[in-house]
Amino acid sequence: MTLANPRADRVKQVRALAGRSARSRHGQFLVEGPQSVREAVRHAASSVRDVYLTPAAAARYTEIVDDARAAGLYLHVGAPEVLESMSPDAQGVLAVVRSSxxxxxxxLAARAPERAGRPLLVAVLATVRDPGNAGTVIRAADAAGADLVVLAGESVDVHNPKVVRSTAGSLFHLPVVTGLPLDAALTELRDTGCQVLAADGTGPLDLDELLDDAGSGTTPDLAGPTAWVFGNEAWGLPKADRDLADAVVRVPIRGRAESLNLATAATVCLYASSRAQR
Structure with a gap:
């Protein structure tokens, strides 16, 4: 049966998950768009409660339908106006997923098998408020082969719809830890053997120098277990947060740009470590 009433209670309940209070109350969040829903169904099926598609989307994204049915998920077909009412960003495909x-x-214990033979690599976001930046860093960490991401301090809610969309499905590929103060997170990571490197434009160490000196013993070794700390979009890392790190590293800027934005700097740093760790 096709869901046809955009004012139905079910539709209102799904739409409400765009708000943090409803997400917290129900322990669920929205996943919008074919790419993110595909990855949720493939990699986190046990957490997926419902999948919604328009008839056109069900015909176009048959792999989502097939994977959802194979996983025994609740699959619903809704009229375009129903999906639009649930979320204007659904692109005809939407899932409701249980929060974890x-x-x-x-x-740390859930480390991906393909990373088991390599040193630990972690991205730590310190009071990062912008959902697009947070989601993009999660996506970059996934692409660079990082083991996990930590959203520390007063960072944005990882289940904010814009964060989820910005991860493009990477949210379902690696663990994301939230709710820890920065100092507690870094203490725990350091106890695993990680060095802690803070990325900041004022850093006395140049990222290129670290790559050139890898293994020399004179600078932090990017080939070793590393937790990178990235600061807030507007004010970066305060001195108190920089002081928690073993070293503060700057990304070299060779052109006329005043600075790099958070997500770009994080991507450069994570890929530098990823290459060194290979």
Missing amino acids: APSLAEA
């Missing part, structure tokens, strides 16, 4: 909140210890 792994501890840092659990996330």
Whole structure:
């Protein structure tokens, strides 16, 4: 049966998950768009409660339908106006997913098998408020082969719809830990053997120098287990946060740009470590 009433209670309940209070109350969040829903169904099926598609989307994205049915998920077909009412960003495909909140210890224990032979690589966001930046860093960490991401301090809610969309499905590929103060997160990561490197434009160490000196013993070794700390979009890392790190590293700027934005700097740093760790 096709869902046809955009004012139905079910539609209102799904739409409400765009708000943090409803997400917290129900322990669920929205996943919007074919790419993110595809990855949720493939990699986190046990957490997916419902999948919604328009008839046109069901015909176009048959792999989502097939994977959802194979996983025994609740699959619903809704009129275009129903999906539009649930979320204007759904692109005809939407899922409701149960929230999970792994501890840092659990996330470390759940390390992906393909990373087991390499040093640990972690991205730590310190009071990052912009959902697009947070989601893009999660996506970059996934692409660079990082083991997990930590959103520390008063960072944005990882289940904010814009964060989820910005990860393009990477949210379902690696653990994301939230709710820890920065100092507690770094203490726990350091206890695993990680060096802590803060990325900041004022850093006395140049990222290129670290790559050139890898293994020399004179600078932090990017080939070793590393937790990178990235600061807020507007004010970067305060001195108190920089002081928690073993070293503060700047990304070299060779052109006339005044600075790099958070997500770009994080991508450069994570890929530098990823290459060194290979």
